[in-house]
Amino acid sequence: MSDDLTAEILRNALCTAAEEASIVVVRSAYSTFIVEGADAAAAVLDARGRLVAHSTSTAIIQCASLRSALPYLLRRFPAATMAPGDVFLMNDVYQGGIHANDLLVFRPVFSGGEAAYFTGTLIHVADLSGLSAGGMASDATDVFLEGVQLPPVRIATRDGLVDDVVAILAANSRTPDKLVGDLRALIAGANVAARRIEELIDERFAHGVEEYLADTERRMRDSLREIPDGSYTGAYTLDDGLTVRVTVTLADGAATIDFTGTDAQVPLPVNSGFSQTLGGVMYAIRCYVDPSLPLNEGCFAALDVVLPEGSLVHCTRPFPGGGRFGTVAAAEEAVFAALTRALPGRGVAASGILQGFSLSGVARPWLHMAFDLGGMGAGAHRDGPDATGALFGGGRNIIPQAEPVEARLPVRIEAVELIPDSGGAGTRRGGLGTRTVIRLLEDARVDTRGDRLHRPPPGAEGGLPGRAGGYFREGPDGTRTPLDTKATRQPLTAGDAFVLETSGGGGYGPPPGRAEADRARDLADGRVTHSPDDTDDPDDPDDPDDTEGGV
């Protein structure tokens, strides 16, 4: 029992180190994206680039980025050339990064005089140049328009920050103070985790880590064996008609996830860097294996993920990767579709996804970057949850509250409400989308970044699609004009409101099969306003009744 206990203390201590790093970054960062809601990612890795532990709040795509990028750092700076106190920075999407604004920081941890382990942190920083403040330019046709490109560089040594690099970064940010603040926060987080790992390292540490990863891999493979062996295909099409295609092949505890056949990359920020697709694949597969598995290299080792270079799911220079969410979500839906063929009945209808936006000041620099979440698809046994973080595994804890945003910025949030009738009809109803109304008190510009708005999330097994969301400009008189779903720097005048509507989730099973009690409850709660006998089409976007109300 005592050996088991020792192993377990070590495993928890590794996770706690990553967790602590994440908390330090969140609490010391300046990016409004982080402080009002979203989390920071933190991970512990080894010198072979293997993921050992990560912070629990992290979206897997961020964790996958830290894991994917470390080998590129080590290629440029071999571990033997690193010195205690060194800290490295990068953001290159082609080397495991995400896009310009997502900064990755790594710090080596020395054991026996060698850089044996690494701690890594990652957040979306306030601004690092590019076409739009905040890095959400949806008209970036190449990577250089997305922001400053950072190959792995040394950002600090034992003597402190490398001032020359910091000066270049600050000079390339619309909000230099916040950028430098965020950089310090990332380094502080990596330092804290490194200190914890240093405290943990003893003669048994390396063996304990090996056992941990091996044990996880064993469990992952056992779990994969419970899915019937075979090859299964799936596909999902994005708003602009691009399609992600996948073949999932399971054979004795190993899975090959092959995206051959996926459409080619395009000169717009809808492509996905390879680390991001890998993260999406890991999320999707984990929905079908033992949910209590820790996420570390043991999970990755059982998967062979084939991402054709130059395709939508693995962009190459100079194709941009910043708008990856839609593509990663499509890759997840494609894997779900394939696995639903392997395990019929376990699938769910498609979900509305995360819809981002950024508002920035015209007369003076301020920035509000946030998002809201679409309704989740319904399944065989339950209605879809409303406006939740399907597909990336987050929850609504990442949506900022209205009061702190208003205290900080010249905006008034007039509503965050459920959109009635937005869940796809079905035996089980899709989850509802939300409407957020932000009134501008100063002139501003807005960038939008959404998908599943022209092709709303389809239903499954006879269920209907969810209601398509969108982005709108609402004048002081209430007239509402649509904004492009991938708009850049659209002007908003003081007094205008920016309206964000997320898509509802798809329904599951034929609508006539819905139980009377469920219908009655939906009507009483106001989630549905039409009884099924109404001739009115609840999904008609031109019907004013469908867009006026809120719950």
Added chain:
Amino acid sequence: MSGVSVATDVGGTFTDVVLAAADGTVHVVKTLTTPQDPAEGLLRGVREALDLAGVAPGAVTRFVHATTLATNVILERRGVPVAFVTTEGFRAMLALGRQARVEEERFDLGFVQPEPPVPLTHTFSVAGRIDASGAEVLPLDEEGAADVAERIAALGVAAVAVCLLHSYARPDHERRLGEILRARLGGVPVVLSCDVWPEMGEYERATTTLMSAYVGPVMDSYLRRLTGLLRDVGVTAPVQVMESAGGVLPAELAAARAVHTIESGPAAGVIAAADAGAARGLADLISFDMGGTTAKAGLVRGGRPGITHEFQVGGKGSFGGRRPGTGVPIKIPAIDLAEVGSGGGSIAAVSGGTLTVGPRSAGADPGPACYGRGGTEPTVTDANLVLGYLDPEEFAFPLSRERAEAALRKVADPLGVDVATAAAAVHNIANAQMGAAVHVVTVRRGIDPRGYTLVALGGAAPTHAARLAERFGITRVLVPPNSGVGSAAGLLRADLSVERARTYLRGTSTMTEADLAALDALFTELEEAARTDLSAPVGGEAVRSVGVRFVGQAHAFTVDLPSGPLTPAAIGQVTEDFYKRYEESYGIPLRDPAELTTARVRVTLPAPRPPTAAVRTVEAEERERTVHLDGTALSVPVRPRASCPLGVPLAGPRILTDPECSVLVPPGWRATATPEGSTLLEHRSEDA
């Protein structure tokens, strides 16, 4: 100086009463809880304690009470039906929630949305708007408010919770809406967020207000009745209730701030553990509080109980629901604890060839089979009796070994083993389950429990503590005096304390004379409110503190204000303290502009400290009794705990008995009586 203090802790199985007389003599009574009407058992215990001490009811000067009422009401969803009213546009605030999907749940495609704490049918909104600076943007829609009042009246709810946007900055709309609702709803309590927790962050303020409304009326009627019943027996001392952060509140305030009492009893246990450890010079402790129904573990590091500000009720996870973002957040400071549903009354059963223990509990009624009160199901207490760990004659009331054996046969027969083997299995399974609670507060947080001392509190804990310690390689167990009523003993030590806070946003470097005057006025107002809460216009200690953060960041540190007048120099000092704390915490030597976020005042009236009565060693014969240890029946020495000579280690295996508990000293352990009246158990490996 000090009068007579009475502390009472109502648990699921036992009601504990501790009376500290003016000379420091402590009298304890353990009596069965009366689940139908907990006040009945409580009064019985109080009367017994008064008789035992020979104290007249009128001589009691302090009556402190811990109750799990608020927790149970929330977990069992037994609160009163509540309506919720907020600002137009935000009606879905509670339904949408801010839940995190964590651990297993985040990969669950079948993820089911939690039911909102108030159904959408009971949620309303009213137009009107205050902005973040406190300015009115849109007047309150009084007609709309009246209409909402009408619709709420039709629902027949028992309480209304109101949380309007930015009411912390200016409560006018909320107060006016409250008036309109009260005018229509008569006696239905209307709880306003500006009264409950006036801090920025509408969601947490709303849930905290909502839970106050939900639990408040139940708590209010309970405490009113209890106060009346105590008066009937002649106890006229003011009733005080333990709050979650380890202080106590006057009864009237406990009803109004019911959410603050959620971890009432368990918090007292951790305070008692910290207190007992401090007396022995031990600062790193794991409190292990095992009663009849549940067991709780808490961590004390460096002498201080861990306080969490991310308290969640009814969250995901089987151990007290403490995973942030998974339950209903309540914005109150609370002592950090983990809880599992196994205690002395937990019922053992065999299903599908597997022996299980709990979570069903025989509670107090009918209680374990050996109590002879009609219980026939085998419980952990029955197992301990059969194993010889409890003395049928030395217990608070006689126990029936025959009934215990008969009950245990229900699990022994299907398993094809003898009764003693089945009893040992039940004992071990209970230990494993309680290990889970200890696990959560230590190993799961990456803390090695082996350097800690386990403090055994509650009637069943001393029988299990050493064995539990062995599971973790813990080599020291402290059994405090009166450990059988450990939580109640902790209540005697708790200070009367109230915190009042309000959001106050202002840059530290740009504060004008007028700002300082306004802040000073706010502090005065908060202190007056806290003193009114405590009915203590003067005296005690008032600590002023502020939340400070860097402009543009979200997380603030709480920094105490220097004493003396509020001057620019004082704010400068606060800013410097903040910079220092920030660098210590994050390793970043930042000196960017900072801002104040919150003004807080905590007023504390120190509890009268009962003098410590000298420990008297009583003379008693050592006897022998057959006990089952590790599958063998052994004859081991048994003696009253009070007869152990001070400072002399007594080797295990042996049993030390107390009227409220029985200390099992397993082989390999030794027990030493300390001058404070505790028993220190040490594993022999300490010799090495």
